[in-house]
Amino acid sequence: MLLEVNPRKSQPISLTPLIDVVFILLLFFMLSSTFSKTKQLELQTAAPSSTQSSATEHNQLLLLADHQVELNGKHYALQAEAFAQQLQRIVTNNESVTLAALASVKVQDTIQLIDKLRTAGITKLDLSPSVAP
Amino acid sequence: MNIVTTQQHNASRNNLDDSMIPAINIVFLLLIFFMLAGHIEAQDAQLQIPASSSETELNSAELEIHIAASGGYTINGQASQQSLADYMNGLVLTPDTVVICRIHRDLPSSALDPVLQAVQQFGIKTLSIATEQH
Incomplete structure (x- = not known):
């Protein structure tokens, strides 16, 4: 039996389907790719109080709700000038800070405060577990 | 006369293809940019890091x-x-x-x-x- 071979004419790929596919790929990569990079924030964890050196002045900072903080028992608003001055004092005296947050405060707010302290120039920063209100 | 019209048709089609090529070049460049510069990450609504x-x-x-x-x-x-x-x-x-x-x-x-x-x-x-x- 003779099979009829149908020799196809070699047709050049037409551009339109090609562009369709490329556009779909483009849309996929545009929508699915993220440009924000994952970084890390290194925290010193507060050592038990017995081993803390008493040589340097120590500050207790407590993050309260609604952008309020308590530094060594005194209330401040995070944006307040008085708090900025306190931070400046800590930086110039190279004092250490132990930060704790109220249990209800969001992780994002704690991270934001740590950012703020780091930006202010505080290097000796410890994070201790949260405090029950 | 017939021949002339097909030729015109072919010519216009070729022109269309020719003018498409720069557009496709740009699209390809965009595609490569997004493929290389972006990275695909599992977006998990349950775990949005701070x-x-x-x-x-x-x-x-x-x-x-x-x-x-x-x-x-x-x-x-x-x-x-x-x-x-x-x-x-x-x-x-x-x-x-x-x-x-x-x-x-x-x-x-x-x-x-x-x-x-x-x-x-x-x-x-x-x-x-x-x-x-x-």
């Missing part, structure tokens, strides 16, 4: 703790039914273990406590929190 201005590159960790918005957690990819505090107490870690915590940004700070306490207990000095750069 934003920070930290510039430190993410290291690889021996212990990676994920804490999702529900409070559920995985440690090195494995979930457990125990409470996080119980699980952490059952671990034995050396003081030089690298620990990275991915925690959902809207969780209360107390969600991080079991990790902090365990890290302190094992004498690990630093804990890394995965953050997203703005």
Whole structure:
């Protein structure tokens, strides 16, 4: 039996389907790719109080709700000038800070405060577990 | 006459193709840009890490703790039914273990406590929190 071979004419790929596919790929990569990079924030964890050196002045900072903080028992608003001055004092005296947050405060707010302290120039920063209100 | 019209048709089609080529070049360039510059990451609504201005590159960790918005957690990819505090107490870690915590940004700070306490207990000095750069 003779099979009829149908020799196809070699047709050049037409551009339109090609562009369709490329556009779909483009849309996929545009929508699915993220440009924000994952970084890390290194925290010193507060050592038990017995081993803390008493040589340097120590500050207790407590993050309260609604952008309020308590530094060594005194209330401040995070944006307040008085708090900025306190931070400046800590930086110039190279004092250490132990930060704790109220249990209800969001992780994002704690991270934001740590950012703020780091930006202010505080290097000796410890994070201790949260405090029950 | 007929021949002339087909020729015209062919010519216009060729012109169309010719004018498409620069457009396709641009689309290809965009495609390559997005493929190389972006990276595809699982966007998990349950685990949105906090934003920070930290510039430190993410290291690889021996212990990676994920804490999702529900409070559920995985440690090195494995979930457990125990409470996080119980699980952490059952671990034995050396003081030089690298620990990275991915925690959902809207969780209360107390969600991080079991990790902090365990890290302190094992004498690990630093804990890394995965953050997203703005």
